[in-house]
Amino acid sequence: MRAVLAAPPPTLLVIAKAPVPGRAKTRLTPPFTPEQAAGLAEAALGDTLHTLSTVPAGLRLLVLDGEPGGWLPPGWRVVPQSGGGLDERLAAAFAHAARHAPGAPALLVGMDTPQVSAAVLAEPLSAARRAGVDAWYGPAADGGFWAFGLARPTPALAAQLLRGVPMSTPHTGAHLLDRLDAASLTVHQLPELTDVDTADDALRVAGEAPHSRFAARLRSAETAPEVAS
Structure with a gap:
């Protein structure tokens, strides 16, 4: 009991691009315009940040490529993304967590799963459920991962696990799991979710979270003349 207390x-981390037309969610164009794709990105990011705001945490860090806007809820500290490939930027995000909250576990989520619920993360991250867990892994339907966490993050461990993992491939998740296995880490697997990359993904995710900001923005975009036609 004392150990739990x-x-x-x-620490909760979200890694994201600022929702700027032409830079965010470009795989949604077409059928959506760059402005509509950016609006969907903003809604997805807003849903993610607001959901994670309800998950108990000591620190919330938005690791951002770009500038924050009115979509940023209170309680989040913004830190810039590093340079390099996504593998290097993910490793650097955990280095931010280790520096800002030494000794605390850290879990990173992307901006592409607005359907995620607080309960999916709150229970496995609770002190009572963390005993014996070294890492958390959330598989994505496309073979990647939507969440990744370390119970004892350090810059060296994050680099060992993430640098050099090929990103945005059907085998990205398998590569990361191989790294975790090679490091003899005990992994708690989270539910599989669909990342929003394509228009079909967007429809599926909106159906899973019909009351979300993302679903409302998608309904608005679908009725626009350039999409409806």
């Missing part, structure tokens, strides 16, 4: 609250 003394366990530090987790």
